[in-house]
Every structure is written in structure tokens, then in C-alpha cells.
Amino acid sequence: MSDRSEEQLETRELELLRAREERYSALVENSPYCIHEIDLDGELISMNPAGLRMMAAEAECDVVGMPYLDAVCAEDRPRIENLLRAATYGEFSEFEFTAVNGRIFRSNFVPLGIRDGRPTRLMGITQDVTKRRELERQLRQSQQLDAIGRLAGGVAHDFNNLLTVILGSTEMLEMQVDGEARADVAAIGNAAQRAAELTSQLLTFARRQTDAPTVVDVRARIRQGRELLSRLLPENVRIELSLSDEALSVRIDPGRFDQVLVNLATNARDAMPDGGTLRIDADRIQLGRRAADAHASLEPGPHVRVRVVDSGCGMPPEVLERVFEPFYSTKGPSEGTGLGLATSHGIVTQAGGTVDVQSTPGGGTTFVILLPSVDACPAEEAPASPVSAMAGSACVLLVEDDGAVREATRRMLADQGCEVLVATDAEQALELEAAHGGRIDLLLTDVVLPGMNGRELAEILAQRRPSTRVLFTSGYNEDAVVGWQARGDDITFLPKPYTPSALRETVASILRT
Secondary structure (H helix, E strand, O other), X not given: OOHHHHHHHHHHHHHHHHHHHHHHHHHHHHOOXXXXXXXXXXXXXXXXXXXXXXXXXXXXXXXXXXXXHHHEOHHHHHHHHHHHHHOOOOOOEEEEEXXXXXOEEEEXXXXXXXXXXXXXXXXXXXXXXXXXXXXXXHHHHHHHHHHHHHHHHHHHHHHXXXXXXXHHHHHHHHOXXXXXXXXXXXXXXXXXXXXXXXXXXXXXXXXXXXXXXXXXXXXXXXXXXXXXXXHHOOOOEEEEEEEOOOOOEEEEOHHHHHHHHHHHHHHHHHHOOOOEEEEEEEEEEXXXXXXXXXXXXXXXXXXXXXXXXXXXXXXXXXXXXXXXXOOOOOOOOOOOOOOHHHHHHXXXXXXXXXXXXXXXXXXXXXXXXXXXXXXXXXXXXXXXXXXXXXXXXXXXXXXXXXXXXXXXXXXXXXXOOOEEEEEOOHHHHHHHHHHOOOOOOEEEEEOOOOOOOHHHHHHHHHHHOOOOEEXXXXXXXXXXXXXXXXXXXXXXXXXXXXXXXXXXXXXXXXXXX
């Protein structure tokens, strides 16, 4: 090979080497990940611009020579120290660690250079995975709560059937006895009513409760609720409000929103046994894509933010992690059920929002509620019209597959002067209807029945008897009922458990319209 050919070859190799170095330099300089080198003593040798941004440093000279372990939390330092001691050429290491600022990083380390059989330094590629881990935590919590919710919803559904029988029987029995016996029956009824309230909380947590969402002004609900909270909280707890001047409209069941405030205020009261301050703030914020992504269930756009802040004792991390779990409570067995915060979480989630909590021991607790903002004026509540007892007798076709509930409801209707046709399923109900020569004023049917469901039965009966009114009932707000209401269907729904008086008022209201 001639000298000229060798010179051309060397020039070509230098050009390729220079081009490769430029490519690698561009990759490092423009990488979205932190690329850095540390020596075996743990000192930083180099860091690319992405790493400098992570460390809030302006120039590489600001971090070169800095001990790498100074940026790592104490719990994770031994792992990196072991890596530096045992680094072997050709071996890759990958692990996660928490920085002193609380953010979570995942690093891949590869040994570089060699001296006396050992590498001289380590190159690390580090990614901030804080957001990803938070989303994974939210997903795990959501899956856990969803599984518990399905279980709670099923248990509550069956329990409501039992409570319908208990509440109905005690109310009817109370009218037949007096003296101490009447007081005993009343005590049974009160206990059953308390059980019904707990069941309602379970259903709300499971997001299977019957709601009537309307457009409400959050500011008005908070102002109205202040009087209730003042009676709930002791005199040594001061209530402060800071509400935006602009309208804060959201779509939620007004009673459920009030329940959230009461539950959070109760939690604050228990955290301030010696008194303190409960502050409720409400404003309107614009949620950007990045902020929305931090909450898997939210979309970017305007949201109403409600902050409930107490100056109490705060919560340690192990309590904070479980704060929304049902039946988890730091109180004694007779002091609470552990359903208050879980119920609040269910209410807000069902309304399309989120609720988060920040707390430190001794630093108080802050609950932050985000609900989608709506551009509409709150609906004015129509004055309630008095409900009178049914005039004369009515014929009711009762369809209920639970035997005990069926008999209890039949007695409730019969005691009100109704003629009752009783069926265990839709097929039997249609047979009774066909054989009945007189009018049928009302179909009272459970939503879920063996075979044909209550809605299908009502549609068939509407074709045969257009004047027959329909009243649906269920142990919880079945998915079918939610779908009907979402389409704007005009239905009347009576949730279980119901009492004879509640049934009487509902039936009377339907038959009057």
C-alpha cells in the first residue's frame, strides 16, 4: 500500500472517529436522562445538562467533586456504598433510590476504565420516576379500593334486605304495643337505623349509592354548612373560611357534599383535642395536562378546589398511607368505624373528582378536593309539598325475589289499605297481571330479579297497562338504574332499607301525580 493510500486511510479513520465522538456527545448533551460519572470514592466527575437540571445546578463545575451520596437519603446510601466497593468491570447494576428532596430515581450503572483489574469510575444513567411511582401507587390503591368496594357493595345489598324487614317490622310493631315493650321496640328500630346509616356509608364508599347530582355553588354549601360544623366542633376550635369571589359551580349531590365536609371536620376535631383552627378554602383553578396526569381520573381544564386544613397533631406516614381505607381507624373500637374518610373518598370520586391529603406529625393535616367546574347556575330547590296518606285503596303489583322482604313489604302495603298482588319474579308477575280483571295502579318491583329484570318487566307492563305507575327498589343503586338516570329517564327509585312510612309517602306521591 502506498504512503498516499495509508495517509488517506488514516484521515478517513480520524473523520469517522470525530463523527462518532460528535454523535455520542450530542446524545449525552441532549439526553432527557441524567448521565453522570462518579469515581470509586463517590465523587462526581461529570454530569450532562439534564442532570444539572435535576440538581438545580447552573454549571457542571458546580457539582464536579461533590460527594454523590450527599444527594441520597440515608436509608439508600449503604446500597450505593456497596456498589462502589464491589464494582466489577463488565457488571451492570440497576436500582432505585430516594433523594434527600424526597424524589425517587432509577439508575443504571456501568463500570468504565480499568486499573489493576478494577474499574476506575462508574457511569450512571438516572431517570426521575417519582411521577410514575405515584401513578402506580394510585393505581394499586384504586384497584384495592375497587375490590373492597365490590365486596362492600355486595354485603350491603344483602344487609339492606335484612334491614328492610327489621325496620318495617319494628315500626309496625311499635304501633301495636306500649309501655316498656314500646321502648324496647324503639331501641331495636334505632339500632337498625344506625346499621342502615353504616350500610349507606359502605355503599357510598363502593360508589353504589343512589345520588341526585345537581349543579351547586360550593361557596353557598360551605357557608350553609358552617352553622352545622359549629355545632359539631367544640368551642375551642375556630372555623375560618376563605372563599373565592367568583362562582364555584360543580355537579354533585348536595347532601353528599355536605357529608364530605362533616366527615373531614370530624377528622379535624379528633386531631385537635386541645383546640385549634379549622380553615376551609375554596377557589377555581386551571388544571394543566401535567397536573391532570398526576391524577389518573382528572382531565385538564377548570376545577374547583376545596382545601380543609386543621392545625392538629397530624399523621405519621404509616397512617397517611391508609387514611382512605375502609374500617381503618386509629380510634378505639367504640369511638369510630373507620368509614368516614373512605366514604368521603367515594363521594368525591363518584362525582368525578379526587381527594388528596398531606400531613406531617405535629404539622396539621390538609385535605385537597378537586371537582370539575361546570358553567351553570345552581338549580333552585323546589319547595317540598306535603305528602298525605293515600286516598282510598290502590292495587299494587309487588315483585320481590327475597321472601322475607316480600312478606314485610306486603304487610306494609296491606296495612295502608292497598290490595296487593305478590310475585316472586317477572314471569309470575305477568301471569298475575293477565289474570287480574281489575286495575293495577302501581308496579313495585326490585331492579334485579331472576330471569327478566325489573326494567324489562316495567316496559312490557307499560304496553299492556299504560296508566300503571312504576316504583323501582333495590339494595343499592344498580348499574341499570344509573344508566336510566344518565339517559334522563323519568323513574322513581326507593332504596332499601325503607320503612312503612317512607314507603307510604313514596307510593302516595306517585299515585297523586
